Amino acid sequence: MTTFVFRNQTVEAFLGYDDVTYSGYDDISMIPSEVDRYIWFYQVSVNADSAQLAQEIQSYSDKLDIVLSGIDSNKPFVIFSLVNLFSVRLTGDETAVGQAIAAFNNHASALAVSHPNVKWVDFTEFTSRYDADTLVNWKYYLLSQTLLNPKLARDFHAWWRRLEGELALQRKKCLILDLDNTLWGGVLGEDGIDGIKLGGDYPGKAFSYWQRSILQLARNGVILAVCSKNNEADVDEAWRQNPFMVLKREHFSSLRINWQDKATNIREIATELNIGLDSMVFVDDNPTERELIKQMLPQVEVPDFPDKPYELMPFFKLLVEKYFRIYAVTSEDRAKTEQYRANAMRKAEQSHFADLESYLYSLDMQLDIIPADEHNLSRISQMTQKTNQFNLTTRRYTEADVHQHLDQGWRVYCMSVSDRFGDNGITAAIFLEPVDDTTINIDSLLLSCRILGKGIEEAFIKTIFNLLRLDGYRQLTADFLPTAKNGQTADFYDRMGMSCDHTDDAGAKHYTMALSNMFEIKNYYNIRVL
Amino acid sequence: MTIEEKVLEIMREVFDMDEISTDASQKNCERWDSLHHLTLASELEDAFDIELEPEEIAEMTDFSRVVALLAAKVK
Known part of the structure; x- marks a missing residue:
């Protein structure tokens, strides 16, 4: 140069x-x-x-x-x-x-x-x-x-x-913050909303200054995120009720307040905000957490955190000079924080809930399991033709085929799924072929992609297992036939407790399972068998 | 290390040259321009722990004069 x-x-x-x-x-x-x-x-x-x-x-x-x-x-x-x-x-x-x-x-x-x-x-x-x-x-x-x-x-x-x-250097875009002993003094879960050190005299005063300084970063286009091991409900309460809190929920574009390891959380934040790990700075008082991120995510900048609250002021200066000094701020930069936050909310309804379970509860899911009949037969046939990803055997059936199987004594069920966001209609089907009086084979099992990620597939199959057991079946067989697209189901039957008897050269897996017990199904699904 | 050896080493470093001869002077050495001359003076002051007067700096026009000057100062 x-x-x-x-x-x-x-x-x-x-x-x-x-x-x-x-x-x-x-x-x-x-x-x-x-x-x-x-x-x-x-x-x-x-x-x-x-x-x-x-x-x-x-x-x-x-x-x-x-x-x-x-x-x-x-x-x-x-x-x-x-x-x-x-x-x-x-x-x-x-x-x-x-x-x-x-x-x-x-x-x-x-x-x-x-x-x-x-x-x-x-x-x-x-x-x-x-x-x-x-x-x-x-x-x-x-x-x-x-x-x-x-x-x-x-x-x-x-x-x-x-x-x-x-x-x-490329300026960093995102500051990821821990909460306890980082944004305030003390541990929220132990000291309580009014026991944490924030505001008032030292050391609370130092944390107030620190929060106000970080707020200025956000106003100048730096994206803020939280990665903390805490109960989200407790943190929410502190955000709402501690009068000295400067940085609140609305200032953060992405939140990971849970008990998952922080490397996974930070990777998720990067995906959610759609920015690279190399544009992130992670601030945490805990040296073990910092070391984990340095080892697992070397692209993320991890500065040492000061030992004393009064050192937060020079620490903020260091953060600005090293990572966030802004040479030019556009109004676009300032709006960025808001955009990232809105996107993150759309992407992750989950982030409003302390854990996945309470999220699933809140969905108010209704699963209706319906035997195949004249009304739903064409939809079932259509699903066998179109479903690729969650489809264990990918056998394609015309309406005539489905009719024929029913005539042969097969049991064919479909499932209609709705939740508080709307009705997904018939989005799953299973074809069961009786082998003898006590043994039945799963010929086909398929679910539409749009209902995945809520554990519905598990609730569906376990309800079917229970139905079969009540009808006197004691032995189940099933196959997984691999295709270019159904990789995500390769271990589905294993996860459902079936044992794989053998895998052939083409990767097809053959399973059996004794139907000796009833399966317990999570109570956040309202299941009806019609 | 003799004064000669030490001066040669400093000159090599200041002028950024691999080799420099004891014949070197401001006339025959291209890198020995007025700017490098001051750097040389500054480095010599530090290395020999002396102060050079502006008049002395002006007189250091070749290697033998530098060595003679330093020999007199260091004593």
């Missing part, structure tokens, strides 16, 4: 010679176009006439504008802030130079907001490490026009290398 540096002093010792070329001193008449990057690195001149010096500094802003309008807006332009390395104030109220420097710095940092290619570097991050006598070496200044002490060149190189890395 080649760099062109606009400068008013000799800064070669700092920015180097390799692939770097320099303007004349305070010379913007020539702006080369064939370089990859531009740097503006001016020093405050030495001039005992402070009014004149202030005027000179004011002219830098105009020159900066001219340069900016003359370069390719796709090329990075790094602007160093001006630092007054050596000031002689003849009178106590002499402020012109200081004001001119501040005005230039305000102007330059505003350019960084309005121009995506402009990055503003606060040079005091470097100079504030040294005292005035170390910063300036008058001998070298007078020999070669370099006020900044060349003996600091080595330190400067190290600092600049790190900063260049940060400038090139």
